[in-house]
Amino acid sequence: MQESLLSVGVDLGTTTTQIIFSRIYLEDKAVTAVPEVKISRKEIIYKSTVYFTPVLSDNRIDLPALKNLVEKEYLKAGIKKNDLQTGAVIITGETARKENASAVLQSLSDFAGDFVVATAGPDLESLLAGLGAGAGEKSKNHGEAVLNFDIGGGTTNAALFIDGEASSTFALDIGGRLLRLQKDGTINYVSAKIKDLLVELGLEDKIHPGEKADFADLHLLTRTFAKILYRIIKQLTLTPAAKKLFIGHECGPFELPLAMISGGVAEYVYRDFTPRNIEDVALFGDIGPLLGSSVRDYFSAHGMQLQKPKEKIRATVIGAGTHSLCLSGSTISADESVLPIKNLPVMQLSLEQSTADIEKSGKILQQKLRLFPDDLPALALAGTAAPSYSDVKTLARMIAENIPVQLNQPLVILLEADFAKALGLTLKRYLADTQIICLDRIKAHDGDYIDIGRSIGSAVPVVVKTLIFTA
C-alpha cells in the first residue's frame, strides 16, 4: 500500500502571509499480517509567494483581500478545498492579537477545507517553526539539544528540541518590523512592546515616530535584541526590560543547546549583507536586515556557531503544513461511521499497574468526567506496555461502568501503549451499543483537543492540538 494525504499550511503572520501545499506519503511497512502504516515521505508540492499580510488602516486584517489572496493561490496550485485531508491555518505573531483575528481564523478555516485545524498562539507557532526549520530533526540526529529562534516581523518564537521532541517553547517581542521607517530615514512606527527597552537604553526620546533615525541608535537596539537572544541561550541574567519582552511566560532552565535561527529575519542572518548606514536600513523600510546582521555578528563575536535551518522565512508555514499530523498505531479499533471527529477535548487518566488500582481509577474517572457534563471527552490513558488479558478486561469493565452512556456519544480512547485493538474488542462486549474509537501510540494530555480523520489503510490520522504548551 502507498497512499498519500494532501495537506495545506497557511501562516498569517505580522508581516507576511504564506501558503504551502504538501503531500504526505504513507506506506504500510508490514512484513506479516500485522499492518504498520508509517509516514514515509513529505513532499512540498507548492509554495506561494510571500505576501504582505493585508491590513486595513485601522490595523484590522483585511478579510476580503485575504480571502482573495488565498483563493488565488489555491487556483494557482490547482487544488480544490475538497482535495485536502489535513493541514493547519495559523495566525501568528502580532496578527493573532488583532481584534478580528478569531473571525479571520474562522472564515479561513471554513474556506480551506474540512479537516483543517485552525489554531493560533505563540507556543504552537514556536513549535511549528522549529519543526519546519529542521531543529527537531537536527536534535534527533545529533544527540544535542537545539534551540530555534524564529525571528519574524513582530515576534521571536523559540522552541527547544531534545531528541526530536519539543521540550519547551516561549516567545518574545523581538522582530524586524517593530520599528518601521520611511525612505528618508524618518521613523513611521515604533511598537509599544519595546517602549521599556528603549527607556532602558536611553533611546526613548530619539526613537519615536516622526524623528529621523540615527544609524548608531538603531544599531544599538538591534544589537541589544541579539544580545538578549544570546543571553537566553547561555542562560545569563537579563535586564528587567528585557525580561518584559517575554510573551506570557519566561523560559525554563535548560542545558546549553545548539542555536538555530529561522523566520524572515534569518534571511539576513545567514547572508553576507551588513547595513552600514541609515540609507542601507531605510531601503527596506524596517529593521529586519539590520537585526539579522546584528544577530550574525553578535553570535560570531561571542564564539557561538549558528546551525543552518532547512527553511528560513517559510519555516512556520512548512511546519504548519507538514508537522501538525500524526498517525495512530496500525492495529486499532475504530467505528468508521463516526469519523472524522473535530475538536474533541482530551481528558487524561493516569493508570496504575495493578488490577486493584485500575478499579480505583474508576472513581477518579467519574470525578473528572463531571468537568464535561455535556460532552464525552477523549480518554487518554498511558497504561502499561504489555498488559495481561485480565488487566485489559478489568480496564474495559472499569471504563464501561463509569462513562455516561446516556449521552449517547461515541467513546474515544487514546492509548500510548500498543493494545488498542484488544481494548476496543473487549470494550465492545460491555458496550455493545456504543460507537467506539480506540487508538494507540497517541500521546495527549489534559487541555488538548484532537481531530481524528477517516482511516487510511489501517491507521487514522490524528492531530493533537496542544494549545497551551509551556516550559
Next chain:
Amino acid sequence: MDDMVKDISTQEIKDTVLIDTPQNPAFCRQLKKTTNARICIGRAGSRFKTETLLKFRADHAIAMDAVWSDVDEGLIDRLGFFKVQTQVNNKEEYIRRPDLGRIFSKETTEQIKANCIMSPDVQLIVADGLSGYAIDANLEDIFGILTDGLTAKGYKVGTPIFVKYSRVATMDKISEALNAKVTIQLIGERPGLATGESMSCYMAYESSSKKPESQRTVVSNIYRKGIPPVEAGAQIIHLTDVLMREKKSGTELKL
C-alpha cells in the same frame, strides 16, 4: 541485595555506552536509541570488554535453552488442551529431522478425530516449535482473548490442541483430520539472542498439505517487547473474520 553480582541479563543494551572516552558521548547515546544493534561497546584491545562478552554469552545461553526446553505442560493442562505428539521421539531428533516434526502416526490422527470437535469454524493449535519458553510466556494472555473473542463472535471453536515436537505443517494435518475452516497455529519462533520469548501465529483457510506454504497468513514477533500477546490476539480475531469472509488466506489474500 549487596551479596549479589549485578544481573547482566536485565541490562538493556540500548542504555549503555561502554566506550572509554568518546569524542561526543551525547551523540553516542543518540546513536544507541536508533538501533538494537550492540554498538558503542568500546573494546579491550581488539576484543570485547568483559561486560560485552558476558552479556553476549548470557543472551546466547537463554536462546539455546529456549530451543532445548519443553513447554510447561501444567499450563497446557490447565487451559484444557488436547495433547498429541508428532513422529519425533526427542528434542535432538526434532532438531535433526524436520520432516518427522510435520507428521503424525496413524494412531495419533485417529485419536485427534476421536477426541476433538469435528468441522469447527476455527481450530486453535499450540506447537512448541523452536522455543518452549515462547509458549510459556505468551499463551495464557493470547488464549484468553482468542477464546473469548472468537466465541463472542459466534464461531464454532474447536477443541484446542497442543502438539509436542511440532513444525508449522502439523496444522495442515490437523485441519485435514478435523475438516476445519480456519486453522490458527501458535508456535515458538527460532530464538534470536535474548529473544527466546517470541512466538509466531500461522493461519490458513482450509489448511492443507496439498497447498503451498504461501497459503499461510503470518503474525510474528508476538511477545511483551514486540506485539503484546493481547493485541496480537485481537488482530488474529480480526484476521479470522477476514479469512472466513474471503474463504482464502496467505498470499491469495490482499490485506
Next chain:
Amino acid sequence: MKLKTRLFDQTYSFRDVKDVLAKANEEKSGDILAGVAAQSTVERVAAKAVLADMTLEDLRNNPVVPYETDDVTRADQDAVDEKAFAKIKSLTAGSFREFLLSAAPEEIAAVRGGLTSEIVAAAAKLMSNMDLVTAAHKLPVTATCNTTIGLPGTLSSRLQPNHATDDINGIMASVMEGVSYGVGDAVIGLNPAVDSIESVSSILKNFKSFMDHWQLPTQNCVLAHVTTQMKVLEQTDAPMDLMFQSLAGSELASRAFGIDVSLMDEAYAMMKEKKSSRGKNFMYFETGQGSELSSDGNHGADQLTMEARCYAFAKRYHPFLVNTVVGFIGPEYLYDGRQMIRAGLEDHFMGKLTGIPMGVDVCYTNHMKADQNDLENLAMMLTLADCNYIMGIPAGDDVMLMYQTTSYHDVAALRDLSSKTPIAAFAARMQELGIMQNGQLTAQAGDPSMFQGWEK
C-alpha cells in the same frame, strides 16, 4: 570407471558417481536428512577411495544434474576451457589433490578453466581441513570494483549494518561504528527488512552520501532480490556499485529463489550499463550448503557438490564478491560447530579453486550446537587460508536476520594476528581519519561519534 572397493574384508559398492560423491562427504546432517550420506564411517572412507581413483573426465561426464534439464549444469559445462581440460582430464581425483597441494600457484591457475563443479567438489572431499587451508592459500583471486579485493596481505570485511525495520538512522549508526573499526572495505552492504524500490534506493543513496562525505573508497550494496534491484536501476537515480543475489546450484532450486540463468544474464547486462562503480567486477553473490535440499532442488546429490555448482553459476558473472553463509541454514543441514567449520573451509577452498573472489560469512544460529568459540576458530582458520573477506557486524549479533556472525572486533583482531590490512586505498583513508596507524587500530578507533556531522 570403478564403483567398488574392499575395506577390512567388506565390499563397498556404489550406484554411480553421484552416490560416490555423496558418501565421500564428511558427515553433515543435511546429507543424512537427504538420505544420501554414508551409512558408516568405513563406508565414507571407501567412497573416498573410489572417488580418489576416478578420473577428472569421469567426473566431468557425470554431472549430478543432467545437462539437458538444468541451466546451471549447462552454464558450467559450456564454460569449460577444453584445452585446459585436455591437460588434466586423465588425472585421477587423488592425484589432482596432490597436484593442488604441490604445484605452484601459477600452474594451478593455468588449469582452472578446465574444471567443472563435480571436479572441484571431489577435490574438497579428498582433503583434510588443513589441506583445504593449504590449497586455498595458494589460490588467490582478485577482483576490481571501485577498489581491488583479494590482494596478498589483505583481509577485507563487509560492513553489515542490518536493522530490524530498516530505520535509516539506526542503519547509519551501525555504519559509523563499523567504519570506526576499519570495517567496510569490501562493501557496505545491508540485508533489507523491507524489499521495496523506495526503501532500497533510499538506503543506497545514504550509503553513497556517507562514502562521499567521508571519502571512503569502497562499494555500496543493498541485498534485496535481484528483480527489486533491477527496478531500482530502471526507475530511480540511486547509485548502485554492486548488484546482489542469492544463488543455488540447480535450476529447480534457483526457481525457489525466483531466478534462473537467463534472468541473471539480463540483470548482469542491465547492471553493466547502469552501475555507479568503475571496475569490471560488479556482482555480489551469496550461497550456502543445504539450500538446494531445503527447496527440494538437490536432485539426490549431496550438499557439498550442489554448493560447488553455485560457484560455477557465480563465475559466469565475474563477481566482485561471493560468500557462503555457512551456518545460517540451521542444524538439519550443519548440525554443530564441527560441521560448520568443515563446511566453511570446504566452501572457501572450492570458491577459490573455481576462480571466484571468495569470502565467508562465518556464522551460526541459536538452534545449532555451536557457539562463539566455534565461530572464532573458523574465522582464524580462514584468515590463515587467505579468505578474501568476512562479515563485520556490531558484536556479531545480527538483529534483523537473528543469527551470529563475525564482529567488527573479530575483523580487527584477525588483522592484528595475521598482520593483514584492509584494501590499500581504504587503509590509507583509515589512517587519514585517525582510525588506523600502520594497519593497527589507534586509540580513537571504535568511537562512532567521530562521524558526527554527516547529514542524510
